[in-house]
Amino acid sequence: MEAHRVNVLLHAIGFGLVTAAIIATSAVAFSLQYAVTDVPNFAHGELLTVAAYAAYETQQHGLGLAIGAAAGATTGAAVAYLMYRLVLRGFVWKSSRLVYTVAVTAGISLIIQNGLGILFGNAEVTLNLPSDQARHVGPFLWTQTDITVILGSLVALATVHLTLRHTPFGRAQRAVADNRELARASGLRIERVISLTWLMAGAVAGLGGVALATSRSTFGPLLGNSFLLVTLAAAIVGGVGRVYGAMIGALTIGLVTELSGAYFNAGYKQVAALAVLTLVLLVRPSGILQVQRTRAEA
Amino acid sequence: MIDFMLTALTYVAIQSVLSLGLNLQWGLTGLLNLAYILFMATGAYFSAVVVSDPASPPGTEYILGLREPFLAGVVAGVLAATVLAVVVGAVALRNLRADYFAIVTLVIAEGTQQIAGQFRGLFNGSAGLVAIPQPLETVFQGRDYAVFFLLLCIGCVMVCFVVAEWLRKSPFGRALRALREDEEAASAFGRNPYTLKLRAFVIGASMAGLGGSLLGAYVTAFAPAGWGVAETLLVLVCSSSEALATALVRC
Numbered sequence: 313m314e315a316h317r318v319n320v321l322l323h324a325i326g327f328g329l330v331t332a333a334i335i336a337t338s339a340v341a342f343s344l345q346y347a348v349t350d351v352p353n354f355a356h357g358e359l360l361t362v363a364a365y366a367a368y369e370t371q372q373h374g375l376g377l378a379i380g381a382a383a384g385a386t387t388g389a390a391v392a393y394l395m396y397r398l399v400l401r402g403f404v405w406k407s408s409r410l411v412y413t414v415a416v417t418a419g420i421s422l423i424i425q426n427g428l429g430i431l432f433g434n435a436e437v438t439l440n441l442p443s444d445q446a447r448h449v450g451p452f453l454w455t456q457t458d459i460t461v462i463l464g465s466l467v468a469l470a471t472v473h474l475t476l477r478h479t480p481f482g483r484a485q486r487a488v489a490d491n492r493e494l495a496r497a498s499g500l501r502i503e504r505v506i507s508l509t510w511l512m513a514g515a516v517a518g519l520g521g522v523a524l525a526t527s528r529s530t531f532g533p534l535l536g537n538s539f540l541l542v543t544l545a546a547a548i549v550g551g552v553g554r555v556y557g558a559m560i561g562a563l564t565i566g567l568v569t570e571l572s573g574a575y576f577n578a579g580y581k582q583v584a585a586l587a588v589l590t591l592v593l594l595v596r597p598s599g600i601l602q603v604q605r606t607r608a609e610a
Numbered sequence: 611m612i613d614f615m616l617t618a619l620t621y622v623a624i625q626s627v628l629s630l631g632l633n634l635q636w637g638l639t640g641l642l643n644l645a646y647i648l649f650m651a652t653g654a655y656f657s658a659v660v661v662s663d664p665a666s667p668p669g670t671e672y673i674l675g676l677r678e679p680f681l682a683g684v685v686a687g688v689l690a691a692t693v694l695a696v697v698v699g700a701v702a703l704r705n706l707r708a709d710y711f712a713i714v715t716l717v718i719a720e721g722t723q724q725i726a727g728q729f730r731g732l733f734n735g736s737a738g739l740v741a742i743p744q745p746l747e748t749v750f751q752g753r754d755y756a757v758f759f760l761l762l763c764i765g766c767v768m769v770c771f772v773v774a775e776w777l778r779k780s781p782f783g784r785a786l787r788a789l790r791e792d793e794e795a796a797s798a799f800g801r802n803p804y805t806l807k808l809r810a811f812v813i814g815a816s817m818a819g820l821g822g823s824l825l826g827a828y829v830t831a832f833a834p835a836g837w838g839v840a841e842t843l844l845v846l847v848c849s850s851s852e853a854l855a856t857a858l859v860r861c
Contacts, residue, residue, distance in 0.1 A: 352709050354716070410642055410709055541720045544713055552710055579728040586721040590701050593714065597704035 324574035325567065326452030332566025333465035334527060337520030338539060339546040339558040340472055345392070345513035347489040347553035349506045351400055351413050355421035356543065357536030359514055360521030363388040364535055365428055367522045368437050377441075381464065381522045388518020389511045395420055396510040421537065428533040436530040461523045468519050469559060475512070476555065485509055489553070542569065545585050549592045551599025561599070564588060616756040623763035624824045630770045631817025638778060639810040640790035642712040645698060645719035647837050649691040649815040651726070653822025654832045655733045657687030658742040661827075667741055670734045680745030684823045691819025692812055699811040703804055727834040738833020742826050763824055770817050777813065786810050 342356050363384030370380045399420060403412040444456040454462075476482040484505045487495040496502050524539055525531050546565040550557025565585055572584035592599065628650060635641045661683035664675030678686075702714040727736035750758045777783050785806055788796040793803050826832045 352713055410712060411636075414642065414644070414712060541717060541724070544717045545721075548710075548714055548717065552713060579725075582721050582724045582728070586718065586725075589714075589717065589721075593701045593704055598710075 320574055321571075322451045323453055324571045326454055326458075327574070328567035328570035329452070330454070330458045330461055330527065330566075331570050332563045333462045334520055334523045335539075335542050335546045335566050336559050336562035337465050337468050337516055337523060338543040339550070339562045340469060340555055341513040341517035341520060342543055343547050343550070343553055343558040344472065344476075344485075344516070344555050345509060346547075347555065348485050348509040349396070350492070351396075352410075352417070352552075353395075354414060354417040354540070355395065355424065356417075356517060357538070357540035358421050358424040359388045359392055359517040360524055360536035360539060361428060361531075361533060362391050362424065362536075363518035363521030364439075364525035364531055365432060365437075366518070367525055368432075368439055371440060377522075377526070381519060384522035384525075385515040385518040388516075388521060389514035391424075392510045392514025392517065393507065396507060425533045425537065432533070434532060436532045438530045439525050441526060441529055457526050461526060464519060465523060468516055472512075472516060472555065481505070481508065541582070542566075542585055545589050548589060549599060554599060557599050564592075613753065613756065616753070616760055620756070620760045620763055620828060623760065623767050624821055624828065626767045627763070627770050627817055627821035627824065630767070630774045631814040631821065633814075634774060634777065634810055634817070635814035638783060638790065639786045639807055640708065641703075641807060641811060642708065643715050643811065643814070644712055645702075645715035645722075646815075646818055648698075648719045648722055649695055649818035650822035650825065651723075651832070651834075651837045652691045652694050653687035653819030654826030655687075655726075655739065655822075656690035656819075657683035657823035658739050658826045658832060659733070660686040661743050662739070662741075670737070670739065671731050672733050672739060673731070680743075680827065683827075684820065687823035687826075688816050688819040691822065692816040695812045695815030696808075699808045699815075703807050703811065723834050723837050726837075733832075736834055738831060738835070739826075740831045742830045742832070744827050744830060759828060763828075766820060766824060770820065773813075774817075782806075782809070 366383040366387035367380030370383045446453045446455045546561035550561030569581040572580045659674040660676050660678050
């Protein structure tokens with residue numbers, strides 16, 4: 313009995329880690345893009361969806377999942393970049409820009425959802441996965457796909473970390489996130505940094521989308537939108553716009569939702585996510601990585 | 611044609627109540643509340659379960675079912691929305707950044723919508739409530755009833771309008787506007803941004819509760835599907851300015 317209980321717990325933690333890995337890629341992309349470009353992107357979920365469909369499309373042409381992931385990242389990056397260059401750039405400098413960005417990104421999200429519905433149909437499509445057995449890895453029970461998702465996510469997060477900390481571009485990104493005017497005054501090409509950040513965040517979100525698609529295996533045009541809730545919850549728990557906070561937030565939300573799903577029923581996952589969110593906001597209004605940030609209200 | 615006009619005007623009146631509430635939050639205070647629709651839904655659901663018989667029509671499940679009169683239902687709906695607003699506002703307003711508030715309220719709206727859809731015992735899950743009893747439905751018939759309901763809604767609009775105008779012109783309203791324009795300056799003059807915003811948020815939400823109660827009773831049905839973020843944006847677009855009169859005209 314005792315052993316069984318420990319097993320349930322370990323399996324739930326195992327699932328939680330896989331979920332956390334997917335949430336982390338999505339939430340880090342959201343937070344990175346938000347911190348640098350200052351646009352809360354409510355069409356973020358659609359970056360995941362287009363990437364998932366890109367992976368599906370490559371698979372229809374007989375290509376492997378690795379190429380699918382690459383295609384997903386590329387598509388995510390391209391869509392994010394175009395979203396900024398073609399649409400959002402025009403609204404960034406408006407005086408009351410928050411409501412514009414909310415309305416415009418929500419609009420983009422609807423357009424992409426319905427566009428995908430036209431292209432691929434609103435019925436769910438199936439991503440074929442290599443059939444594999446779950447096996448014990450340490451204390452956890454994972455399939456090969458789970459392991460790939462976790463490793464892929466770790467690689468993506470490590471790449472974000474190395475870029476931010478150890479490249480001139482990363483330093484420029486941090487400077488723009490910290491104080492845009494000062495960065496401009498120091499001679500940084502803000503416009504270029506912001507465009508490239510959309511590209512980078514889109515690629516990371518795209519990888520997250522492919523990972524999400526492999527974990528669901530069947531999905532429709534609402535795939536990313538349904539994932540926006542946990543993504544934002546993780547980003548908020550970690551402190552919106554804090555890339556490392558998003559990783560911690562993803563771990564928290566991923567584990568809590570899977571554990572609550574294992575012990576109660578799947579319906580309680582949202583309740584658990586909201587409860588964690590509420591608790592964190594009450595104790596630490598700016599998220600777990602709380603740092604006072606002085607910055608004019610937009 | 612007259613029936614159509616009556617229906618359209620009733621919707622305009624209900625939408626006006628909703629717009630006035632949102633206008634207090636966003637127009638006056640600058641709170642971009644993406645969970646506004648949640649408070650409308652709370653009003654609709656609670657007033658519905660207070661006036662309905664238990665489990666009617668057969669097969670539906672929901673809490674309460676008190677068979678109380680319409681007025682009690684409206685009071686319950688407004689109260690429920692107000693209480694929920696205190697909780698949500700206390701959580702979401704703790705961090706005073708405007709964009710943070712928008713993101714948090716969006717998450718709360720989506721999360722609660724999914725919860726309402728999943729737990730069938732609460733408000734009949736994703737199927738929602740149907741056959742919500744209407745006030746005085748035995749007294750008036752046909753077109754008379756439509757006129758009666760329209761007048762009821764217009765009465766509510768007038769009450770909300772007077773309250774909103776009074777608040778806007780009061781020292782409280784001035785403080786809110788000061789807060790919207792420059793939070794730091796307002797704090798420097800001894801205003802507490804958190805409590806001011808919370809009060810505006812709660813008053814606006816209670817109007818949302820009233821509008822929701824009316825809408826539920828008018829349509830006689832309510833389900834989580836009619837409660838997306840798209841609906842909030844619609845109300846937002848309708849009431850996107852401080853001037854109350856334009857808020858009324860635009861919807």
